[in-house]
Amino acid sequence: MLYPKALNIGDKIGFFSPSSPATVFAPNRFQRAKSFLEFKGFELVSGSLTGKSDNYRSGSIQARAEELNQLIRDPSVRCIMSTIGGSNSNALLPYIDYEALRNDPKIIIGYSDVTALLLGIYAQTGLITFYGPALVASFGEFPPLVDETFNAFMEILSCESNHHSYCMPQVWTDIKHNWEAQDSAKPTYQNEWKFLGKGTIKGRIIGGNLNTMAGIWGSQYMPEIQSGDILLIEDSLKGIETVERSFAHLLACGVFDKVGAVVLGKHELFDDKGTGRTPLDVLLEVLNSKVVPILCGFDSCHTHPMLVTPLGIQAEIDFDNLSFSLQERWVSAN
Known part of the structure; x- marks a missing residue:
């Protein structure tokens, strides 16, 4: 198995839109989410399809795959987070640069339609991936719920451990x-x-x-x-x-x-x-x-x-x- 490095405050988090164009249809929530993580001390790196839309998706299959691959190949990006899900992330799977991920394992996180990418990357590389928050959908929420999501995010991703007991949110x-x-x-x-x-x-x-x-x-x-x-x-x-x-x-x-x-x-x-x-x-x-x-x-x-x-x-x-x-x-x- 491959393990990504733990996430530190100050690290770069790259975000991408593998399916739905949330940065376009929810610009206020997108900006709120981006500002939230920046306030927490992270540097956000925009994927190449940020602000772009092809109706039901952010771009063509090849364009969406290239957006993800650019972040995978950027050694300064330590976490790659989806903006939201959708319906078509599975179309990217044949075009992902798996070798680059093997050479530089990093945190890949998202949920919903991004399940296809999380499981596909794990199947092809052995890299542990994370079913968890997406930028716009999760970190665009208001306190106190967004704070609980962020605390859970950091609790798992920010330190090496071999044990964690989940606590049920109230x-x-x-x-x-x-x-x-x-x-x-x-x-x-x-x-x-x-x-x-x-x-x-x-x-x-x-x-x-x-x-x-x-x-x-x-x-x-x-x-x-x-x-x-x-x-x-x-x-x-x-x-x-x-x-x-x-x-x-x-x-x-x-x-x-x-x-x-x-x-x-x-x-x-x-x-x-x-x-x-x-x-x-x-x-x-x-x-x-x-x-x-x-x-x-x-x-x-x-x-x-x-x-x-x-x-x-x-x-x-x-x-x-x-x-x-x-x-x-x-x-x-x-």
Whole structure:
């Protein structure tokens, strides 16, 4: 495995738009996010497609790949962060400079559609990648939620360690506001994680956005699910029928026969189509009495605040003591 160097205050964070053009359709939130990280002491390096739009995407496939490769090849950039997700990040995978990343491992972080890049890079290089905040979507939020996201970001990325115990945020939100009109913090809900299982499960944590994984499934960019893996899955803005299909796909592929446990992230604005059922209800129906331990409601997902999940390292869920922890280093010392 390859480990990126830990992030220091003062380092350069490069940002890129592998799919949706958030720097164009949300300019106020973009500037707020950029200013937030600059105030925290980081130097932000703009990707070449910043301020550019090709309707549903930031640019052509080749232009988007080149934007990412420029940041990968820049030795001064120590962290590469997506601005947001979208639907088409998987198109970049054949054109990424994987050799440059092998020679200069750096932090690659994002979520949602960027799952394709995180898993593809890990599969091709062995580099530990990070399911975590995106610039515009995450750091454009208002305090106190953005502060909690930033603290979680730094807690994982700024120091070398081989252990981290996740703490459940006290509150969370998936309330949707007009990004350009929003001028204050969102209302929140009390938080809850559900531990459905017994004993302790250890395994490699892998996964991300479930809908996105379907776009790389069966390819060289999707890491093979191994026996005992802890599978992180989450989704956003989907209807119950789509979630049932996605879970049934995993069952048909034998995934639930292999994994040691599932970490089910919160589903942003889930549409239950009047059923009153939750994504957990759907998963349990699909499993049909198959015993798979589940940690439900984890906050590494589309909601605020957002925790950071390293992909490719050993983790542990203690279902008796209601804890989730990382058990292997994820960054190297500077």
